[in-house]
Amino acid sequence: MGVLNDEQKKFYEETLKHVKNEIADIDNQIEEELARVKQKLAELQKAKKAALQVYAGACARLGIENDLAGEEESEEFEG
Template sequence: MGIELSKELRDQYQKTLDLAKKQIQDIENTIEDELAKVKERLAELQNKKKTLLQMYAAGCEILGTDNEFEKSESSGQGADLT
């Protein structure tokens, strides 16, 4: 299906393909690594938010005030991203 090429030209194209393939694989690996870091950071932030919301809710209960976050959390505005 390919075009007739000299051995030298064919080798040059093969080297180009091999290099491009390696670079694509390297980029894919980098993307996976970065996604893992982002997911880990999101989990940390969500845990911190959950803890702070619990502290805030307890404070509201002690003071007898409305918890403004209770409404937004139950309506999905604070939805979990994982």
């Protein structure tokens, strides 16, 4: 490709500027989505932990082994 004239150079400079802004917008959207996913995961982990505690209590009241006892321990390591 040869030397660009002023009009071509301006076109490519504007293209760079617009695409750079588009990339920044996409990066922002990615960060927002990640934040939402992290929030949802935290909520689900909290709900699971509460459910596991209820399950453990029911097992204790029934005098049976808690077959999900390992789940409680894995929750502590993940959270």
